[in-house]
Amino acid sequence: MKYQIRVNRTAHSNLPQIDFDNLSFGRYFSDHMFVAEYREGKWQDLRIEPLSEFATHPATMALHYGQAVFEGMKASKSHDGRPMLFRPQMHAKRLNFSARRLAMPAFPEDLFVEAIHLLVGIDAGWIPPKKGSALYIRPFMYATDPFVGVRPSQTYRFVIFTCPVGPYYPKPVSLLAETHYIRAARGGTGEAKAAGNYAAAMLPAQLANEKGYDQVLWLDAQEFKYIQEVGTMNIFFVIDGKVITPNPEEEGTILRGITRDSILHILRDEGYTVEERRISIDEVVAAHEQGKLEEVFGTGTAAVVAQVYKIAYEDKEMVLPPISECRVGPFAKSYIDDLRAGLRADKFGWVEPVQLPQSVDA
Numbered sequence: 001m002k003y004q005i006r007v008n009r010t011a012h013s014n015l016p017q018i019d020f021d022n023l024s025f026g027r028y029f030s031d032h033m034f035v036a037e038y039r040e041g042k043w044q045d046l047r048i049e050p051l052s053e054f055a056t057h058p059a060t061m062a063l064h065y066g067q068a069v070f071e072g073m074k075a076s077k078s079h080d081g082r083p084m085l086f087r088p089q090m091h092a093k094r095l096n097f098s099a100r101r102l103a104m105p106a107f108p109e110d111l112f113v114e115a116i117h118l119l120v121g122i123d124a125g126w127i128p129p130k131k132g133s134a135l136y137i138r139p140f141m142y143a144t145d146p147f148v149g150v151r152p153s154q155t156y157r158f159v160i161f162t163c164p165v166g167p168y169y170p171k172p173v174s175l176l177a178e179t180h181y182i183r184a185a186r187g188g189t190g191e192a193k194a195a196g197n198y199a200a201a202m203l204p205a206q207l208a209n210e211k212g213y214d215q216v217l218w219l220d221a222q223e224f225k226y227i228q229e230v231g232t233m234n235i236f237f238v239i240d241g242k243v244i245t246p247n248p249e250e251e252g253t254i255l256r257g258i259t260r261d262s263i264l265h266i267l268r269d270e271g272y273t274v275e276e277r278r279i280s281i282d283e284v285v286a287a288h289e290q291g292k293l294e295e296v297f298g299t300g301t302a303a304v305v306a307q308v309y310k311i312a313y314e315d316k317e318m319v320l321p322p323i324s325e326c327r328v329g330p331f332a333k334s335y336i337d338d339l340r341a342g343l344r345a346d347k348f349g350w351v352e353p354v355q356l357p358q359s360v361d362a
């Protein structure tokens with residue numbers, strides 16, 4: 001361990017109250033959190049302490065100007081009970097990619113990983129034992145200056161808390177392709193995991209829900225033609241045996257999903273034909289009309305892989321084959337679940353055993 005992280009353990013664990021067989025997503029919180037403060041140009045006051053509220057000045061800049069970025073990652077238990085992390089370094093890098101876009105300071109990547117090992121090690125009992133469930137890890141950073149003018153904050157707080165979770169989407173989902181609102185335009189913040197991106201998507205998502213759809217399928221901001229992503233996931237189409245997904249690096253408007261990246265590696269390695277390229281909603285409609293749209297699925301840390309059963313676009317509604325007839329999405333999901341459970345050889349080197357703390361000071 002390179003960093004000095006103070007540890008203050010709770011005297012009253014809430015673990016006995018948790019029912020691991022009835023976990024909904026994001027409602028239950030583990031005992032501890034990691035906190036660091038950015039002051040005078042450096043990260044300091046590194047600590048793990050009992051999860052608690054923060055006092056908030058009414059002028060806290062994040063609340064007014066939205067300098068807030070976050071990550072979502074997962075810890076799981078292997079079949080023989082060992083706590084495991086999935087690609088933590090990738091999440092550290094992506095947090096800093098997001099922070100840079102919002103003129104926030106970088107958080108040291110090795111400290112990010114070390115803090116997660118220590119926190120998850122301390123709260124390892126909170127990792128649900130069931131395959132498919134996980135300990136969701138939420139690192140985030142926000143501006144803390146009490147200041148009313150518009151400029152980057154000079155102080156920030158970085159926090160990691162964790163939640164035992166079941167599946168984000170327990171059932172296949174329906175999508176409404178959005179033709180009025182946009183999520184992201186080139187040059188904007190769409191490829192950052194910025195809190196404000198989610199705020200801007202709330203109203204369209206609410207309107208889609210009122211029309212009976214689970215989520216919005218976002219189209220590009222210029223022509224409302226090219227598919228970007230779903231509010232909570234990246235998106236994959238299987239057309240005539242080929243797996244097609246938009247390319248975040250080319251578009252500059254799409255979140256660089258780590259589950260997306262993992263699934264691309266897995267599918268290529270398994271011999272699937274995979275294309276990372278622009279795909280228009282018209283191409284999807286045409287494939288559906290020709291009976292070539294075999295499946296659609298979303299990928300994300302929270303969702304892992306969520307099969308799509310229906311997509312609406314203008315006056316058309318495309319109903320997709322039932323999950324029992326889908327092979328790519330279910331295969332990708334079970335591959336990732338098996339990797340996380342240590343039931344499949346980790347040929348990509350993505351799964352990292354949690355370094356359990358030797359001793360902790362009170």
Ligand code: COI
Pocket residue numbers: 071072073231232300301302303
């Ligand atoms: C994740 O998949 O981790 C996300 O951050 C999506 C979130 C909306 C739950």
